Amino acid sequence: MEPFRTLSAVAAPLPSANVDTDQIIPARFLWKARRDGFADTLFSDLRSGRDGGTFVLDRPEFAHARILVAERNFGCGSSREHAVWALWDGGIRAVVAPSFGDIFYNNALKNGLLPVVLPPERVAALLEILSARPGSIVTIDLAAQTVTGPDGHADRFEIDPLRKECLLEGLDDIDLTLRYRDRMEAFEREHDRRHPWL
Amino acid sequence: MGTPRTLFDKIWSAHAIVEREDGSTLLHVDRHLIHDVAGVIIGELAERGLPVRRPDRTFAVPDHYAPTTGRAGPDPLSASPHAGHIRALEAGARETGMTLFALDDIRQGIVHVIGPEQGITQPGTVLVCGDSHTATHGALGALAFGIGASEIAHVLATQALWQKKPRTMRVTIDGALAPGVQSKDVILALIGKIGAAGGTGHVIEYAGSLIRSLSVEARLTICNMSIEAGARAGMISPDETTFAYLEGRPFAPKGEHWEAALAHWRRLPTDEGARFDRELTLDASSIAPMVTWGTSPEAALPITGRVPDPAEVADRERRTDMVHALEYMGLTPGTRLDAIAIDRVFIGSCTNSRIEDLRAAARVVDGRRSVVPAMVVPGSGLVKAQAEAEGLDRIFRDAGFEWRDAGCSMCVGMNGDLVASGERCASTSNRNFVGRQGRGARTHLVSPTMAAAAAVTGRLTDVRRLLQGGA
Numbered sequence: 198m199e200p201f202r203t204l205s206a207v208a209a210p211l212p213s214a215n216v217d218t219d220q221i222i223p224a225r226f227l228w229k230a231r232r233d234g235f236a237d238t239l240f241s242d243l244r245s246g247r248d249g250g251t252f253v254l255d256r257p258e259f260a261h262a263r264i265l266v267a268e269r270n271f272g273c274g275s276s277r278e279h280a281v282w283a284l285w286d287g288g289i290r291a292v293v294a295p296s297f298g299d300i301f302y303n304n305a306l307k308n309g310l311l312p313v314v315l316p317p318e319r320v321a322a323l324l325e326i327l328s329a330r331p332g333s334i335v336t337i338d339l340a341a342q343t344v345t346g347p348d349g350h351a352d353r354f355e356i357d358p359l360r361k362e363c364l365l366e367g368l369d370d371i372d373l374t375l376r377y378r379d380r381m382e383a384f385e386r387e388h389d390r391r392h393p394w395l
Numbered sequence: 396m397g398t399p400r401t402l403f404d405k406i407w408s409a410h411a412i413v414e415r416e417d418g419s420t421l422l423h424v425d426r427h428l429i430h431d432v433a434g435v436i437i438g439e440l441a442e443r444g445l446p447v448r449r450p451d452r453t454f455a456v457p458d459h460y461a462p463t464t465g466r467a468g469p470d471p472l473s474a475s476p477h478a479g480h481i482r483a484l485e486a487g488a489r490e491t492g493m494t495l496f497a498l499d500d501i502r503q504g505i506v507h508v509i510g511p512e513q514g515i516t517q518p519g520t521v522l523v524c525g526d527s528h529t530a531t532h533g534a535l536g537a538l539a540f541g542i543g544a545s546e547i548a549h550v551l552a553t554q555a556l557w558q559k560k561p562r563t564m565r566v567t568i569d570g571a572l573a574p575g576v577q578s579k580d581v582i583l584a585l586i587g588k589i590g591a592a593g594g595t596g597h598v599i600e601y602a603g604s605l606i607r608s609l610s611v612e613a614r615l616t617i618c619n620m621s622i623e624a625g626a627r628a629g630m631i632s633p634d635e636t637t638f639a640y641l642e643g644r645p646f647a648p649k650g651e652h653w654e655a656a657l658a659h660w661r662r663l664p665t666d667e668g669a670r671f672d673r674e675l676t677l678d679a680s681s682i683a684p685m686v687t688w689g690t691s692p693e694a695a696l697p698i699t700g701r702v703p704d705p706a707e708v709a710d711r712e713r714r715t716d717m718v719h720a721l722e723y724m725g726l727t728p729g730t731r732l733d734a735i736a737i738d739r740v741f742i743g744s745c746t747n748s749r750i751e752d753l754r755a756a757a758r759v760v761d762g763r764r765s766v767v768p769a770m771v772v773p774g775s776g777l778v779k780a781q782a783e784a785e786g787l788d789r790i791f792r793d794a795g796f797e798w799r800d801a802g803c804s805m806c807v808g809m810n811g812d813l814v815a816s817g818e819r820c821a822s823t824s825n826r827n828f829v830g831r832q833g834r835g836a837r838t839h840l841v842s843p844t845m846a847a848a849a850a851v852t853g854r855l856t857d858v859r860r861l862l863q864g865g866a
């Protein structure tokens with residue numbers, strides 16, 4: 198897994214709530230293997246210009262966006278990890294929103310994509326600045342747990358310490374768990390003995 | 396006796412291997428179900444040199460990519476562009492020694508239908524699957540939740556999973572359902588009430604006299620859509636209904652093991668006086684047949700209602716969402732819901748494809764004709780065979796429905812069973828998201844009887860009107 202430390206990058210505003218995983222990557226693309234890459238399927242149905250406009254990530258100012266800022270409940274819906282892969286392959290390394298779908302949030306962390314929860318009013322303020330000044334830079338410092346907007350205003354965010362450690366070191370979950378191999382085996386022997394019908 | 400505990404607490408503490416100071420818990424997994432979307436993961440794990448730790452606890456079945464026609468032929472996968480996924484799953488399962496329900500096995504079906512049907516799903520177990528509707532299995536008193544692809548690899552390699560302890564919420568539903576109202580309406584009404592994020596971070600236990608009176612199949616429908624309420628899992632304390640359902644199923648305990656299991660299961664239900672982080676109640680008798688009008692399951696209203704008007708919504712963000720949803724759905728505010736003409740009907744998915752669902756739908760269809768294209772996709776080969784033994788297939792076929800083989804089918808369209816762009820589908824599935832059933836597809840979520848009623852009238856219809864005088 199690629200470690201995440203600090204990121205200073207163009208942030209793209211996506212002022213919608215409930216952006217579900219079917220929007221991030223429609224189900225019809227899930228047949229592809231991870232190694233094939235999903236960049237071209239990211240937000241596929243939105244990119245067709247539903248409102249006659251151009252989708253934010255297709256605008257030249259946001260061609261190098263690495264951060265996405267969205268409204269509440271980002272990544273709700275289906276548990277597909279492909280949603281995270283599509284964002285990752287599309288260059289996104291962090292998403293800032295007031296809240297996330299539970300499974301998406303966890304999937305993101307496991308793949309080195311940082312989901313940042315900020316209060317709704319701070320997200321609203323960021324969205325406003327990013328729309329008014331397209332192409333401006335946001336900085337995320339994971340060790341310090343801060344997001345600094347183009348206005349210089351820094352916000353602290355919370356993250357689970359275990360997740361933070363894994364992200365900073367680029368450790369994958371299986372590596373981490375296998376450190377507990379002895380306890381796992383002892384637990385299993387006892388559990389199997391007490392539930393022989395399983 | 397110690398402090399009263401919830402069903403959830405009992406299962407959680409019995410499976411915690413390691414608890415870190417930061418609150419992460421390594422949970423032992425009793426049952427790991429995998430389906431064809433995850434087939435490639437078995438191979439990727441082998442490439443990393445990691446063996447499958449407990450093939451005896453792992454059960455594999457192809458469902459998402461399963462073709463629902465032409466399965467009787469010599470090579471049912473020859474026409475499928477996704478044959479590779481099904482073959483990868485079947486080969487991986489065979490090589491590693493997992494239990495496999497292959498495409499040509501009559502027991503094959505949607506993973507969340509066959510787990511309970513085979514007795515693999517049992518009270519008190521931790522059950523996971525790489526699919527958000529794993530919540531379904533909680534209806535039997537299991538702690539069951541969906542996991543992502545890296546977690547699937549993790550469980551295959553370690554038979555354990557890191558989790559943060561979720562909060563608990565009890566939804567008590569007392570009273571009886573009015574005629575024509577099904578458990579699908581109950582869960583849609585709940586989601587309509589608390590919203591699509593209303594259960595976020597929680598495991599919901601459903602309780603109350605209504606829940607106690609429901610069959611296991613009806614309970615499965617309710618737990619299935621817990622995820623649409625934002626919850627991590629849904630569960631129901633096991634009772635005599637649960638035990639009677641499980642007894643004699645192929646993977647259920649037998650003989651003296653059955654007695655031991657039963658004694659263990661009887662200690663699982665939530666103790667009197669146990670505390671939940673949140674409590675909610677719902678009056679069953681007030682629930683009407685429901686239908687969704689928008690692109691989130693929370694956009695659910697009684698069929699007697701009208702398409703809502705964004706102008707009446709104060710919150711700017713909600714208003715914008717509603718305008719987009721109505722535009723996508725091609726609906727005008729104020730339209731009576733039962734005046735909305737539909738183009739297609741789908742009866743299937745892990746929400747509503749079990750035998751009771753098909754029986755209920757067939758009762759409405761019997762002696763009538765579908766006026767739009769409609770199809771029934773049984774949840775498993777065994778459900779299909781049972782329905783055929785009861786003559787339900789004849790009722791559906793005579794009414795002009797297509798009678799398909801088991802799989803996820805039009806719930807998600809990954810096998811090619813898609814709703815065309817702009818088409819309006821009354822569907823017994825669980826998600827009405829933009830593009831869920833196909834690009835531009837418009838989905839109205841309904842119960843099996845409401846889907847049947849829509850098929851025979853060509854519009855969203857209050858099934859109670861068809862039942863009056865008839866059944």
Ligand code: SF4
Nearest residue numbers: 528744745803806807
């Ligand atoms: S039927 Fe639909 S919701 Fe259920 S497992 Fe299949 S795709 Fe998922």
